[in-house]
Amino acid sequence: MKISPQPGNPVTAWTATELSRAIHARRVSCREVMQAYLDRIAQVNPIHNALVSLQEPDNLLAQADARDAQLAPGKSRAGSMGWMHGMPQAIKDLAAVQGLPTTLGSPLMREFVAREDGLMVSRMKAAGCIVIGKSNTPEFGLGSHTFNEVFGVTRNAYDPSKSAGGSSGGAAVALATRMLPVADGSDFMGSLRNPAAWNNVFGLRPSQGRVPMWPVQDVYLSQLGTEGPMGRTVEDVARLLSIQAGWDARSPLSIAEDGAQFLSLPALDTTQLRIGWLGDLGAYLPMEDGILATCEQALRRFEQLGCAVEATALGTPADRVWLAWLVWRRALVASRIAPFLVHGSNREKIKPEALWEYDQAQGLSASGFSAASAQRTAFYQHMLTLFERYDFLALPAAQVWPFDAGERWPAQINGHAMDTYHRWMEVVIYATFAGLPCISVPAGFGPQGLPMGLQLIGRPRGDRAVLQLAQAYEGVAQDILQITPSQQAR
Template sequence: MTLTTYSSAIDMRAALDRKEISARELLALHRERIDAVNGEVNALVSIDFDKAEAAAAAADDAAAHGRSLGALHGLPFGFKDTVDVAGWRSTHGSPVMADHVPEADDLLAERVRGAGAVTVAKTNAPEWAAGSHTFNPIFGTTYNPYDLSRSAGGSSGGAAAALASGMLPLADGSDMGGSLRNPASFNNVVGFRPSPGRVPTWPNSTPWDRLAVQGPMARSVDDLALLLSVIAGPTDRTTMSLSTAGSTFARIEQTPLAGLRVAFSADLNGALALDPAVRAVTAAGRDVFSTAGADVQDAAPDLSGADDAFTTLRAWQFQMNLGPMLARHPDQFKATLAENIRDGEALTGHDVARAMGEQAAIYQRIWRFFERFDVLVMPVSQVPPFDAGQEYPETIDGATMTSYLDWMRSAYFITVTGCPAISMPAGFTPEGWPVGVQIVGPPNRDLKLLGIAKAFEALNPAGARRPELDRMR
């Protein structure tokens, strides 16, 4: 088998096991691709090939002595720049953290590196992962490899763009308001927001939080599951930790779509402004299920209160985590983020209690909703990739977006439910911009959701279409 940087992580791993390629040779293959395209895409930051080559050599030495370092043995990897990786510059996209080099790994990095991955770089992210467009004052803007004038999304935009442009086979991300799902949609890759606690987050200043999660990104469901099998699984370090072993996700079987009870909603009963091109691709995604024999009905859960619950609890957490830093460095935060933090300062105990009550009520309603349906199919993002010169879309189909969060409701409404959700490549606009479809499953039914996503992928291979970066030069 001849490997390319677009080969699957599963195939790369098998070739390493068969000694058809060494970890150093695989790294060299990716280095050539990174050197060729990262200057234009700007997805990878803090690249260190010396460290990567040392890790690849250690992987080869282990293999020569009959030892496997783990499920990711020898695979090149990039960590989101919000993840602390010991010995690697980890900036969080903030000028305040520009010189931060942690001495210890976060749990996710510990698990990935412990499974034998070869760290190559960090992946670019917006300042403190705030917003679904990846730009920051340290590293600049990440561009969409399908059209270098468009946004790569965010906040895991660097990860998604690196996958789409063949610079990495796997990457991690995080998601509060859509930061795994939105960039996956924009870059024609797969992004999975797992159930809270599926991938434990440590260190974590809000260990009870159900809004923010970490998760995997890849170019296919099988590759994504490989990474999930490493980063998922219980730990005693945090209270939000589900007991299912990560190895449960190592192999995903397709779930037959015939007879599946599918709720479809393009706009959540009018709650979402939607770009017409996104509406068209989402409708085509519905057709994939109905053609396969699923029982598809137009239906949407009652998510009233989700907007207030999300924006209130998000502002509260931003103020708690970043408020003291903003007070010390008032000129080193982008204006929209500073405003968000200050919104949190104005919240009362009543405001937070109301938001928590709304979240609890939504969880009960979504649980009832999924007694009638197996999945909800809807848009990931309300717009296709927008102009990278904008901070966020100011209008959608004539509707004004009053903040940098408004256009992300299709993602963050689902965040509030606590449900697992996956962004799957679904199609393209007439301009050639990728659009994903969001498949949402019942709480904690991650494995079944991945099986449904794999079946969708087999019937709609939109994810196989690669960007034409060479042509765009």
């Protein structure tokens, strides 16, 4: 089995926070950092195909030199806004970066070059990052398997024959293989959480409105998807969130709170915390063998921290939640696909899963959508009752282990047929549908040496508490976190 080599340059092995401190202290130059990452990418990316639309090395080194020149007289951007000074960054290929291709993984967008930065990108650039290219994503970001006809398949960090997950699969693999120090992504149906789980890194889906998106077609209904951070440490995730988060007038439903609150994560008193373990929702969710056991081993680490962990039921019909979810997803995905179908001849250039979403939505009525919205409201109110008893809720981050990279999606789980291309990802919809903050933390490795993650769901707008709990867990899970792809291969 081909596997990534052990990181040879210690610069690429540093956490993003360590890297930032070293750059600001001038222990390493931005040029040295850029060269180290370019070398690492040249070594590893041909195996995993995580990063795409990479920019010319000479141009990137010149940008690094400019960052060094800013540091020389002590003029680096002050405080949190300079945390990414000189840091190489690849933006997920669903977000616009001025002057770079934004393909969405679609052949129809192969030649499109963005004229302006998206809001998240502009904030990250203001914090000093150097955009080196894009991270790969499925076509239109649909499905938790990163492949498309523009750039091909992104392969798992721990076994290149397996899926990387998605849709932030390129970002997760680039992190795990030390091609990036920290990464951005986005999450509609687990797209930050599932690839994080499958590549042994952290992925945070922020609260609805925490990280506003712009430009977008709609700022009122399209609230199921959100951008957010990924990292190899919780501190890195929190620091990137501090840059991404914050009110923007163009996004009226964005949260009017300063992202600076995530710059520090005081230790959480875990001895009084209660965690509700939802598991497979009383056998409602089919799971491949070993996933529940791996997540339950991770939960025992919370018990070591003094948390009370209790198995509990969702307490509301999960099938009704799923049906309401389908209506919302179809409506929102169809609105994204519709502009590409103005010309009927484009259908043959769009993946069948996207066409299915669009076609399914054509019979949707306003009353049907209103009924699904009422069901979503009822589900949110029910989730609040669970938080009267528990401080956090826990679920596996995926229902299957990373599958063969040549498959489109799992057709069955333990003999249970999947009736849609995304039914095997149902476990991730609960945090999304309720707009709640949720982080995937590395839970451990299965019998085939493949990683799995555990979702931790927090109260409304409780992003900071979710990060604090994840950081406490991080302290007792170093044996898992220190397993790099090449170590796992041995």
